[in-house]
Amino acid sequence: MRTMARKETSPNIQHGGDDDQSWLYPKYISNLKIFICPSTQNFIRTTNFIRRIPGDDPVLKDLTEFAFDKKSPGTSYEILGWWGNSSGLDGPDAQKTLSNVQSWVYQYPSSFSFAAGYKGTGASPSQAWLFMDGDDGEQGTRNNIPDPIDHHGADGGGVSFCDGHVEFVSSRPTSNYILRLYLGADSDP
Numbered sequence: 001m002r003t004m005a006r007k008e009t010s011p012n013i014q015h016g017g018d019d020d021q022s023w024l025y026p027k028y029i030s031n032l033k034i035f036i037c038p039s040t041q042n043f044i045r046t047t048n049f050i051r052r053i054p055g056d057d058p059v060l061k062d063l064t065e066f067a068f069d070k071k072s073p074g075t076s077y078e079i080l081g082w083w084g085n086s087s088g089l090d091g092p093d094a095q096k097t098l099s100n101v102q103s104w105v106y107q108y109p110s111s112f113s114f115a116a117g118y119k120g121t122g123a124s125p126s127q128a129w130l131f132m133d134g135d136d137g138e139q140g141t142r143n144n145i146p147d148p149i150d151h152h153g154a155d156g157g158g159v160s161f162c163d164g165h166v167e168f169v170s171s172r173p174t175s176n177y178i179l180r181l182y183l184g185a186d187s188d189p
Helices: 174-185
Strands: 077-079 082-084 093-095 129-133 156-161 166-170
Touching (some): 156 174, 166 174
Antiparallel strands (some): 082 093, 156 166
């Protein structure tokens, strides 16, 4: 988020489900390997361009969405650039900004008892998630909760936070991962 200081919000993220990372390349990230989790076989094709908006410069298509599985083209990560908006239920829905990751108050009434007590408390950049291992709940699995078919299996997932640090968030027990996701996005999975 430090590189976004002049614009206040994450560029080109239109809604909570938008995982387009093409705006990062090559201006902020010049090495395409950064978009790939080493535990996958995902790849970015350097010859497959699209125009997201007519008249705009072409971008690499594989940077506009995360890969369907561990062997497909596309990025390995999805963006959590919004508060709320994961569960599809009523709750907060606001783009993360430099200001609100420092002042956000949790609003979503979590359905998980171990997260429910955080409603009304303050978030922080060290808790707010910006990127996470891609997980779309495909093939009968749970969305945004590590499963055996995900990048690191059911053990957890890689997360980058708005303060700039990156860590592996364990899903042992699963409640740990769900709580950390709630604190990172103000939403249930």
